[in-house]
Amino acid sequence: MTASxxxxxxxLVDCINQNCxxxxxxxxxxxxxxxxxxxxxxxxxxPQSFEEIPMxxxxxxxxxxxxxxxxxxxxxxxxx
Amino acid sequence: MPESKKATIIVHSGGMDKVMSALIIGNGFLSINIPVTIFFxxxxxxxxxxxGFKKLSLSKMNILGLGKVMxxxxxxKHNVASLEELAKSFKELGGKIIACTMTMELMGIxxxxxxxxxxxxxxxxxxYCIESKDAQITLFI
Numbered sequence: 423m424t425a426s427x428x429x430x431x432x433x434l435v436d437c438i439n440q441n442c443x444x445x446x447x448x449x450x451x452x453x454x455x456x457x458x459x460x461x462x463x464x465x466x467x468x469p470q471s472f473e474e475i476p477m478x479x480x481x482x483x484x485x486x487x488x489x490x491x492x493x494x495x496x497x498x499x500x501x502x
Numbered sequence: 503m504p505e506s507k508k509a510t511i512i513v514h515s516g517g518m519d520k521v522m523s524a525l526i527i528g529n530g531f532l533s534i535n536i537p538v539t540i541f542f543x544x545x546x547x548x549x550x551x552x553x554g555f556k557k558l559s560l561s562k563m564n565i566l567g568l569g570k571v572m573x574x575x576x577x578x579k580h581n582v583a584s585l586e587e588l589a590k591s592f593k594e595l596g597g598k599i600i601a602c603t604m605t606m607e608l609m610g611i612x613x614x615x616x617x618x619x620x621x622x623x624x625x626x627x628x629x630y631c632i633e634s635k636d637a638q639i640t641l642f643i
């Protein structure tokens with residue numbers, strides 16, 4: 423449990439078992455529906471997406487709060 | 503963050519694998535906030551006909567349809583998005599699709615034959631060129 427988990431407006435994006443490019447696509451779709459200041463938490467299993475999504479977030483100037491691997495799942499938490 | 507870049511893609515090829523690449527790349531650009539227009543022309547326009555995605559052959563190793571069956575099975579096993587899903591997410595993320603009117607004339611394809619849920623505009627090469635002249639990225643597939 424991190425500090426970001428207890429904030430309101432944490433939007434979960436479940437990409438477990440999804441393959442490229444859907445984790446990236448679903449992350450983007452969620453950003454489009456959210457507003458500035460919202461926290462988005464993406465969970466997935468596809469290894470390349472764990473590299474790709476942070477790169478995309480950097481390219482879009484989004485602040486990454488946390489990214490970690492736990493077993494076969496990864497978590498990326500960022501602010502819109 | 504405002505993004506001033508833009509990408510255009512021409513899909514000239516009608517192979518299932520090539521159309522898939524185009525849609526994945528299109529989704530990729532949209533996912534990093536770069537607007538994309540895809541211009542479907544020649545064999546690529548077949549993909550926009552009703553149920554067109556299902557009728558496409560592989561561009562190589564189609565082996566009378568066996569290659570296509572095998573790759574679709576692999577895609578399902580690895581949970582890879584289908585052409586239909588990729589086209590849907592392309593549109594949902596704001597991607598634009600233009601159908602080539604010259605191809606429609608040449609191949610006798612009418613508007614009613616096309617999947618209207620996918621097409622934003624009908625146009626000629628001029629439309630593609632006008633979109634592309636301000637695009638930083640353009641691809642021919």
